[in-house]
Amino acid sequence: MYQLEEETEADWWEVEALYDLCFAPGRTALSSYRLRDGVATVAPLCLVLRDEEGILAAVIRYWPVEVADQDVLLLGPVAVHPTRQGEGLGGLLINESLAEAKRLGWQRVMLVGDAPYYRRFGFRKLEDVVMPPPTNPDRVLGLELVQGAWANISGAVTKAKS
Secondary structure (H helix, E strand, C coil), X not given: CEEEEECCHHHHHHHHHHHHHHCCCCHHHCHHHHHHCCCCCCHHHCEEEEECCXXXXXXXXXXXXXXXXXXXXXXXXEEECHHHCCCCHHHHHHHHHHHHHHHCCCCEEEXXXXXXXXXXXXXXXXXXXXXXXXXXXXXEEEEECCCCCCCCCCEEEEECCC
């Protein structure tokens, strides 16, 4: 049994520790982190998943970005504690948060990730959307929460305006 909740300020250090555990050192040097620097998360979509003992099992965060002056959600990072991987917790967080994003009126989502994994959630390669270097273009993926939301949107991904 797991408890799904919005991340709070009190969760911050524990969430960061899980990201450190799950991702390589230097993760904050990635281009996606430069887009997040100094920008507030989309708090209602930043979720923590805890087991019945209150132990953090998985987390997901989102940030706003822009492409061609259009608002876009940047999904990630999502992390599952190594002892909980294979239980479907990452998928649960992704599905729940995407449903909430749609309910909140977001139209499009993007991420930098593994296409075979994210394809099952409906993500596809964004051909004309460019992340800051050194991002591999094959890993720039998008999802429409509203049909046609990515149509005719191309260009560089930039920080959201405050």
